[in-house]
Amino acid sequence: MEATAETISMNSQSSGLLEQLRRDFGDRILAEQATCEGIPTLWVDRQHLLALLKTLRDDCSPRFEMLFDITAIDERLRKHRGGQPASEFTVVYHLMSFSGNCDFRVKVPLMDADLNIPTIISLWPAANWYERETWDMFGINFEGHPNLYRLVLPPTWKGHALRKEHPARATEMEPFSLEDDAAEYEQQALLFKPEEWGMKRASDSSEFMFLNLGPNHPSVHGAFRIAVQLDGEILVDAVPDIGYHHRGAEKMGERQSWHTYIPYTDRIDYLGGVMNNLPYVMAVEQMAGIQVPERVKTIRVMLVEMFRICSHLLFYGTFAQDVGQLSPIFYMFVERERIFNIIESICGARMHPGWFRIGGVAQNLPQGWEERVKELLDFMPPRIDEYDKMVLNNGILKRRTQGVGAYNTQQAYDWGITGAGLRATGLEWDYRKNRPYSGYENFEFDVPIAVNGDCYDRCAVRVEEMRQSLRIIKQCLDHMPSGDYKADHPLTTPPRKEKTMQDIETLINHFLSVSWGPVIPPNEATMAIEGTKGINSYYLVSDGSTSSYRTRIRTPSFAHLQMIPEISRGFMVADLIAIIASIDFVMADVDR
Amino acid sequence: MELEIGSALSIGLILGVVIITAALLITVERRLLGFWQERLGPNRVGWFGSLQVVADMIKIFTKEDWVPPFADKFSFVIAPGIIMTVVLLSFAVIPFAPNIGVIDSNIGVLFVLAMASLGAYSVMLGGLSSDNKYALLGSLRAAAQMVSYEVFMGISLLGVVALTGSFNMREIVESQADGWYIIPQFIGFVIFLIAGVAESHRLPFDIPEAEQEICAGYHTEYSGMKFGMFFVAEYIGLVLISSLITVLFFGGWLGPAFLPPVIWFAIKVFVFIAFFILMRAAVPRPRYDQLMSYGWLFLLPLSLVNLLVTGVIILSTQ
Numbered sequence: 001m002e003a004t005a006e007t008i009s010m011n012s013q014s015s016g017l018l019e020q021l022r023r024d025f026g027d028r029i030l031a032e033q034a035t036c037e038g039i040p041t042l043w044v045d046r047q048h049l050l051a052l053l054k055t056l057r058d059d060c061s062p063r064f065e066m067l068f069d070i071t072a073i074d075e076r077l078r079k080h081r082g083g084q085p086a087s088e089f090t091v092v093y094h095l096m097s098f099s100g101n102c103d104f105r106v107k108v109p110l111m112d113a114d115l116n117i118p119t120i121i122s123l124w125p126a127a128n129w130y131e132r133e134t135w136d137m138f139g140i141n142f143e144g145h146p147n148l149y150r151l152v153l154p155p156t157w158k159g160h161a162l163r164k165e166h167p168a169r170a171t172e173m174e175p176f177s178l179e180d181d182a183a184e185y186e187q188q189a190l191l192f193k194p195e196e197w198g199m200k201r202a203s204d205s206s207e208f209m210f211l212n213l214g215p216n217h218p219s220v221h222g223a224f225r226i227a228v229q230l231d232g233e234i235l236v237d238a239v240p241d242i243g244y245h246h247r248g249a250e251k252m253g254e255r256q257s258w259h260t261y262i263p264y265t266d267r268i269d270y271l272g273g274v275m276n277n278l279p280y281v282m283a284v285e286q287m288a289g290i291q292v293p294e295r296v297k298t299i300r301v302m303l304v305e306m307f308r309i310c311s312h313l314l315f316y317g318t319f320a321q322d323v324g325q326l327s328p329i330f331y332m333f334v335e336r337e338r339i340f341n342i343i344e345s346i347c348g349a350r351m352h353p354g355w356f357r358i359g360g361v362a363q364n365l366p367q368g369w370e371e372r373v374k375e376l377l378d379f380m381p382p383r384i385d386e387y388d389k390m391v392l393n394n395g396i397l398k399r400r401t402q403g404v405g406a407y408n409t410q411q412a413y414d415w416g417i418t419g420a421g422l423r424a425t426g427l428e429w430d431y432r433k434n435r436p437y438s439g440y441e442n443f444e445f446d447v448p449i450a451v452n453g454d455c456y457d458r459c460a461v462r463v464e465e466m467r468q469s470l471r472i473i474k475q476c477l478d479h480m481p482s483g484d485y486k487a488d489h490p491l492t493t494p495p496r497k498e499k500t501m502q503d504i505e506t507l508i509n510h511f512l513s514v515s516w517g518p519v520i521p522p523n524e525a526t527m528a529i530e531g532t533k534g535i536n537s538y539y540l541v542s543d544g545s546t547s548s549y550r551t552r553i554r555t556p557s558f559a560h561l562q563m564i565p566e567i568s569r570g571f572m573v574a575d576l577i578a579i580i581a582s583i584d585f586v587m588a589d590v591d592r
Numbered sequence: 593m594e595l596e597i598g599s600a601l602s603i604g605l606i607l608g609v610v611i612i613t614a615a616l617l618i619t620v621e622r623r624l625l626g627f628w629q630e631r632l633g634p635n636r637v638g639w640f641g642s643l644q645v646v647a648d649m650i651k652i653f654t655k656e657d658w659v660p661p662f663a664d665k666f667s668f669v670i671a672p673g674i675i676m677t678v679v680l681l682s683f684a685v686i687p688f689a690p691n692i693g694v695i696d697s698n699i700g701v702l703f704v705l706a707m708a709s710l711g712a713y714s715v716m717l718g719g720l721s722s723d724n725k726y727a728l729l730g731s732l733r734a735a736a737q738m739v740s741y742e743v744f745m746g747i748s749l750l751g752v753v754a755l756t757g758s759f760n761m762r763e764i765v766e767s768q769a770d771g772w773y774i775i776p777q778f779i780g781f782v783i784f785l786i787a788g789v790a791e792s793h794r795l796p797f798d799i800p801e802a803e804q805e806i807c808a809g810y811h812t813e814y815s816g817m818k819f820g821m822f823f824v825a826e827y828i829g830l831v832l833i834s835s836l837i838t839v840l841f842f843g844g845w846l847g848p849a850f851l852p853p854v855i856w857f858a859i860k861v862f863v864f865i866a867f868f869i870l871m872r873a874a875v876p877r878p879r880y881d882q883l884m885s886y887g888w889l890f891l892l893p894l895s896l897v898n899l900l901v902t903g904v905i906i907l908s909t910q
Binding site for chain 1: 625628629630631725726728729732795796798802803804805806807872873874875876877878879880881882
């Protein structure tokens with residue numbers, strides 16, 4: 001009942017906001033779009049974009065503190081646009097309000113002949129990378145952007161990958177070859193040129209050293225490069241460079257069927273396993289209008305929390321390792337292994353089960369699952385306490401991480417920081433608590449926070465989150481609802497088979513749904529969850545076919561990496577490593 | 593031929609045992625770390641992985657001996673040789689047993705300190721000649737760390753020297769017959785231990801080669817046997833520091849008569865080696881500037897006070 005009341009208050013809040021905007025902007029608003037997940041969506045021309053966003057950020061109620069995402073949709077082949085203003089490329093701005101606990105979407109129509117739009121870096125510094133990515137993928141020019149270079153694709157790439165005319169498969173292109181001169185050309189393109197980033201090569205007193213940290217470096221957690229400007233060992237400035245782990249996951253979404261895309265989501269945040277399935281299947285279910293049974297929700301929550309513990313354990317261990325403590329990672333891998341064994345006995349796979357389904361999960365829980373989960377609840381808590389002694393209470397580790405890489409809540413808003421990084425600044429905001437999904441409203445758990453927002457606090461928050469996850473798993477174990485493991489809905493995939501041998505209509509539907517995949521009605525939906533590393537959302541556009549028209553994956557790590565220069569200036573190289581470790585990212589999650 | 597100080601047999605024995613011990617330590621360390629870290633460690637080659645070191649040696653000897661084209665060839669090549677030479681030379685003055693040793697020198701302690709200072713050149717030259725930014729950072733850190741920790745490493749020993757009244761290591765050992773210097777010189781021992789770890793740059797003070805920060809530090813560009821020499825020299829350095837601690841603070845070869853003196857020496861040395869390995873498994877790495885300020889602002893005054901107090905006590909009891 002509580003949740004319903006909250007939904008109503010959210011709706012009345014957003015209708016009050018919409019009235020205010022209608023009053024202030026009048027006919028400068030092109031259209032209002034109805035959405036199935038209830039996020040108010042306004043269309044506005046590009047000349048009024050800045051004014052509207054500024055109003056939303058500063059003078060409206062509620063205020064939208066955070067720029068959550070910027071992306072675009074290539075609308076040229078879209079058939080079902082449902083009365084939206086004419087547009088060939090739509091730029092989508094997604095804002096989040098923490099004070100008002102709601103979202104807002106602004107869309108700007110653009111024509112292929114004139115793909116220009118003003119930059120909004122002046123409002124939110126986080127827009128920098130989002131705009132670069134949108135330019136990279138769609139060729140939309142953000143006027144006034146200081147460094148509109150390629151971000152995710154290689155600097156030598158031809159074309160813009162998410163435009164519909166760009167090939168999606170290797171077989172649509174020439175066979176790949178890398179001649180010596182081509183390799184040399186690529187190498188040269190990767191050379192870091194400080195002048196491009198407005199950096200000086202020397203100050204009045206000293207000459208700077210430019211150090212390439214990565215793409216292959218022991219502690220950048222994958223293929224990630226930071227070009228750092230050093231004065232001795234002091235960091236003057238840094239330029240993070242991503243894209244080395246880019247696999248085109250969003251493009252793949254446009255060619256896979258709704259169902260066959262699920263395993264790809266597993267590999268976005270590859271430490272999160274089925275956690276990644278959740279926002280995706282929730283968004284599809286939202287568009288299809290599927291209500292999943294309580295048992296499905298609880299099973300999902302249980303597995304998601306197990307993966308949260310796994311991911312946090314890996315973070316915890318590597319964090320200690322990057323500060324020079326060699327052993328904890330090995331102890332934590334033991335635990336992680338045991339959790340994976342439990343996950344394997346439920347899902348049949350360990351790191352990437354791809355186990356959630358549209359409208360349910362793949363199978364029912366196996367016999368005897370209770371004992372195994374109970375085992376987990378027994379062995380974990382004493383081990384976590386032991387790690388406190390080993391890592392968090394260690395004097396050297398404290399001296400290395402306290403006061404290093406600190407930021408406050410306002411900075412976190414500006415840079416789009418979510419998850420433990422946001423809670424470490426003292427803001428008690430957890431998606432699971434503040435906007436419960438998948439039945440989280442039925443669970444009792446606390447939202448751990450810290451106050452300093454430094455490396456140590458980010459770690460401490462995650463450690464406490466593991467304890468809370470265990471609490472949630474305990475409640476799943478004690479109150480697992482009975483019932484079905486998939487929804488009774490025609491679009492549930494794979495569909496129910498019981499009646500197929502009795503009536504021809506069901507048989508046809510079943511056959512089509514299994515061979516082609518389900519056809520999701522034309523719609524748009526954003527679904528977000530509290531992922532392992534922050535808020536992870538899927539923005540799906542369906543054009544009434546068997547695959548997605550546009551799949552936008554907003555990952556927390558992308559925003560977090562962008563903040564590295566801001567929080568590491570003036571620290572030493574060793575601190576930079578601690579900062580990187582405390583962010584908890586995987587490059588697959590950043591590059592997608 | 594009888595074992596006596598300075599005989600060819602004695603010298604050959606010491607050289608062989610030290611190098612073999614250092615090489616074996618590679619396996620021992622990995623096994624011990626594995627044991628402490630709830631994993632197996634290398635256990636496939638030979639009995640409980642004992643031949644792992646042979647496999648490693650074959651690999652490292654047959655690797656391409658590559659000198660980067662951008663490096664300064666001369667210093668790049670001699671750098672690993674220097675560290676190897678100075679740590680091995682240091683063993684000349686270590687008294688392993690009453691009848692085993694290379695020379696019986698009256699300036700034993702000073703000789704070891706002098707050799708340790710020369711070791712800094714190896715690390716600096718190696719890093720500078722590589723023409724690699726990580727190596728440069730590593731050698732800068734190494735130079736600063738080794739030079740500053742040498743200062744109080746030396747001062748921390750002076751208490752022992754004052755108590756004995758000699759720089760001769762054999763005399764130091766013999767004067768401990770009534771009681772090891774660990775008791776009167778406990779502070780000196782702790783400072784020497786810390787400085788020793790810093791001197792042999794092992795975790796937690798492996799800042800010059802901090803893998804997570806600057807890849808491999810000063811030996812980033814080294815491969816094959818040149819890297820092998822840095823690697824083995826680190827382990828020989830570990831044996832050296834453990835031997836020095838044994839000699840200076842734990843009575844060297846002295847021990848109950850049911851075991852020969854050299855065995856007592858070996859046991860004590862191994863305990864310290866194991867302690868150093870355990871430290872590597874347990875302690876995080878401080879930051880470079882923290883290490884420096886800890887040394888200059890805390891350890892240096894402490895070692896001076898220790899020396900002063902020792903001096904006062906010696907004078908007042910005379």
